[in-house]
Amino acid sequence: MYGKDKGGILQHPDGTVLKQLQPPPRGPREQEFYNKVYDSDCCDSILLELREYLPKYFGVWSPPTAPNDIYLKLEDVTRKFNKPCIMDVKIGQKSYDPYASAEKIQQQVSKYPLMEEIGFLVLGMRVYHVSSDSYETQNQHYGRSLTKETVKDGISKFFHSGYCLRKDVVAASIQKVEKILEWFEGQTQLNFYASSLLFVYEGSCQATTVRLSDVTLAEKRRVPKGLLSGGDVLEYNNNINVINSTENGKIEASVSKGLSKFYALHKKACSKRHHSQLSLKVENSEQDNVWKTSTCITQEHLNGNVLPQLEKVFYHVPAETKESANVEVRMIDFAHVFPSNTKDEGYIYGLKNLITVLQNILDN
Numbered sequence: 001m002y003g004k005d006k007g008g009i010l011q012h013p014d015g016t017v018l019k020q021l022q023p024p025p026r027g028p029r030e031q032e033f034y035n036k037v038y039d040s041d042c043c044d045s046i047l048l049e050l051r052e053y054l055p056k057y058f059g060v061w062s063p064p065t066a067p068n069d070i071y072l073k074l075e076d077v078t079r080k081f082n083k084p085c086i087m088d089v090k091i092g093q094k095s096y097d098p099y100a101s102a103e104k105i106q107q108q109v110s111k112y113p114l115m116e117e118i119g120f121l122v123l124g125m126r127v128y129h130v131s132s133d134s135y136e137t138q139n140q141h142y143g144r145s146l147t148k149e150t151v152k153d154g155i156s157k158f159f160h161s162g163y164c165l166r167k168d169v170v171a172a173s174i175q176k177v178e179k180i181l182e183w184f185e186g187q188t189q190l191n192f193y194a195s196s197l198l199f200v201y202e203g204s205c206q207a208t209t210v211r212l213s214d215v216t217l218a219e220k221r222r223v224p225k226g227l228l229s230g231g232d233v234l235e236y237n238n239n240i241n242v243i244n245s246t247e248n249g250k251i252e253a254s255v256s257k258g259l260s261k262f263y264a265l266h267k268k269a270c271s272k273r274h275h276s277q278l279s280l281k282v283e284n285s286e287q288d289n290v291w292k293t294s295t296c297i298t299q300e301h302l303n304g305n306v307l308p309q310l311e312k313v314f315y316h317v318p319a320e321t322k323e324s325a326n327v328e329v330r331m332i333d334f335a336h337v338f339p340s341n342t343k344d345e346g347y348i349y350g351l352k353n354l355i356t357v358l359q360n361i362l363d364n
């Protein structure tokens, strides 16, 4: 939401959002920024790469009846999601720009005095909860209440969708933030103040729920040993990840249900290719009974009586591997972007600390 009595960002059915231009100088500055980055004649590789981290820009739009009412027409980053979980995190050590008045500086600093030390601020979040089929939202006061000690738990709330911590989403988020950090490390032409990262992931597990029959199917379809080089993913059918190891001719697979444990398992599977057994981890379908069952079985067992035992079980596994979990991290809100000739150290500091916090969430 922005401005008193404003409706906030408008969602258009054509897959875009409309952001009303803010009063000068902020609105025109944001428009100028998008025009510069998306200039069709642009051949600056820094700006061309930056496009990857922004919503697509479709120019400005005005209602036919009010031509002076200007909106930026932007890609709706939440569009492809069924139940989007959304978090807006302001990045940087300073929320005020170099031209801010003493009064403005004071106002911004008092909003969150820890900005300098933490380097980011959660402006809001909306998390879909599978169990209640509802969204839990946090407003700006939530983020402002977070301290150095509580910010990790504060951020991790965003990744608690439904039954468990979505470590696959945390891992994918880290990778995306790291790409943005790399871009910042390589450019000295723009400095960003009071700009945000918008995190979006799929909260529903509709598309990722499979029955045991899919396990059987995947097992039947398995590619013969030795066809692929060691460590290659042989097959990924309906959430079953089969990893080959040619070193000892054994197959290793991880089947995880938990929207939580998938990443850890996958990582483990990738790093321990010498394993001679096939690890099959399952959990039963009781809501709070996550990861009760953890079975390590040999390949032969798969043809025996283990599978029928699991027939009652639902698997909830991320549809993709952790590298490609359905996560978007985009830079938004450019009302305070300025030309510069130095690296944006404040933004870089914030990104690094955010990555550290996300990594801590993943590790614990």
Ligand SMILES: Nc1ncnc2c1ncn2[C@@H]1O[C@H](COP(=O)(O)OP(=O)(O)O)[C@@H](O)[C@H]1O
Pocket: 001, 002, 003, 009, 017, 019, 055, 074, 075, 076, 077, 078, 086, 088, 196, 198, 332, 333, 334, 335
């Ligand atoms: N491209 C987008 N796609 C989807 N949601 C967006 C997009 N841009 C902004 N939003 C949503 O609108 C909110 C406000 O947008 P923002 O650009 O930060 O405006 P403001 O200048 O009012 O802070 C964001 O927190 C986010 O939830």
Ligand SMILES: [Mg+2]
Pocket: 196, 333
């Ligand atoms: Mg904003």
